[in-house]
Amino acid sequence: MEILRKEMLEDLKAEHTAPCISLYLPTHKTSPGRLKDPINYKNLLKQLEQSLRQKYSVDETKSFLKPFEELADNEDFWIHTTEGLAVFSSPDFFKTIVLQMPIKEQLIVSDSFFTKPLRNYLQTKDRFQVLAINLFEIRLFEGNRHSLSEVALHPSVAKDMEEALLDDELEDRNKRLTVASYGGVGIGSVAMRHGHGHKKDKSEKYIERFFRVVSEDIELYHSKPTGLPLLLAALPEHHHLFREVNKNPLLMKEKIEIDPFGVPVEKLSEMAWKVIEPNYLSTIENLMAEFEEANGKGAGSINLEEIGKAMALGQIHKLLVANDTTIGGKVEDKTTGTLKTGDIEDPEVGDLTDEIAEIVMDKGGEVIVIPKEKMPNQAGLAAIYRYKL
Template structure:
């Protein structure tokens, strides 16, 4: 399940029209705010502001209404609003409307231009974000390949036992439910006695041998989702060098939504992902001056020449102006106009297109704080 794919991102980045509207809002997953329609009101408020701006800049009533119909239809879709994550990104034009529910706490923001504004999305496609999730319990084993913003189930039916019973050769649940007084009443299983530990160990070793056929040559984290008391047993059975040292706690079950499992795994791995960003920042600070750049008039031409490995953009800031690709010239201007673009948005989209990394950094932590855009150049350009 891809929350937003690289293909989606590319399609949005190439889209152009007279009016392109990009809206980002934070959303609540559940609770009183959801029941009372706070998320819907938030989007409605953003569209109201966009509509006012479009009217003031002289866009036709017909064009505004065509875009507004898309927003109103989404606002009125009560079923949609009952299944939210942490943020919503909406991209609308006269003949286009796309929206993505994402595990990202966006700040409320809208952008009107001749292109979509994708800067808030670029960290989703940066760094080595791939990892695996092994969801394991006595009656179910599931395996997933994931990134920060996508998750796909991998079929391991022919490689590993689907449940404990397949490995230990008898009805495990019935046997252990008969041990009165020693049952974990929350999950229906007794604590891990020596006999039970040995049985789980046999089961986990069989699972480990099965998924090893898929991940043997991988170097990315494997996150295990299981009950806390089972994780030390799985660690003993594991042979994969990159097993993450903390599990996603809880009792996975058929009712747990795949997006919830994904969100918990990403949260658990956050220190790992932060380390990648910190390593790139350290690399920027340690490189000689010719391997870095802090002038936007130099950085954007370098990006188009394929020279930029990593881009650091100051969060909550923007730079507007024009870029002439034929002349490789950049003109920085004060504020947004109808004739210029966000140069940060342009730079970020191009770096992602080329397979580089883009990080949004708070101003106090930018590698070079005097510049809103820093670039780490490639060694082999």
């Protein structure tokens, strides 16, 4: 089970052997809801079996169902769920992904994987990470308004003070040897690098070095790859020193002053969202203001036909998509942006919002999922152009 990452979408979009099975299931972090999750999952597998039997033999169907059934019997798996679960399987591929958001139950068997819910999740602006740290260890969490889940730290990240100081001492030793081999000043240069003055006692030096190593590791292996804002959760007396050595631009000025290891994850999640929410609401308001300004200058639109033409020209800078919105239809001609609307229940008709969003991203535009109630005129789509068309 993994937390969703952008690069996972590329794996899912790659060509896979049919049938490509996409299963989405709302799950629960606590009982009694958690106890029902495996039951709901097994009920979906019954539907999956019926669907597969319409096209495949009994033996083929059993083969396709096998990894799903093994997951159903994995008790340890079902006690570590969050708000949502996505499972993708084909004869050459199997992956489970946890989602920190409520999700609609869906089961789709096709020639390719159905990834719209994943892309919508990645395109929201309420995602963030929380770095929990004390003098002995660190933990990293990722989540949104709904929940937090612990992130497995990259193997190169120091997990505690002992490991951080050991890594730091080895790095210092290597630098001294390198400097000495070129006629440098060796130990003196290392002292300058760390900024350890005679006024600092030994314990403060260790804490400073620990915080610096953690800050560098988290920035390199987690902040840069995700681009998510980072919220620090630590005791009040540790915030100032951590920020003194921090160079991670994604570390927020807001903070949680608490021993993060002394509260349940659910409580930490509540505290984090209370801090994050004003920034999130401000971001949404700024996006709406940006759209209104662009629209007033003829560089924005909520009109589907106009959005289609701008999409074809590659002139959509930002596409705002209302969450949980589908528009039945398809792009008839990608070169002209001609769109055709229709009944979403028609098997020959897809989700127009999804298709437009994919084309916009392929042409270098940004897609952002917005709460439906915040969208201009309650539109399903709103576009901000690169310039007036």
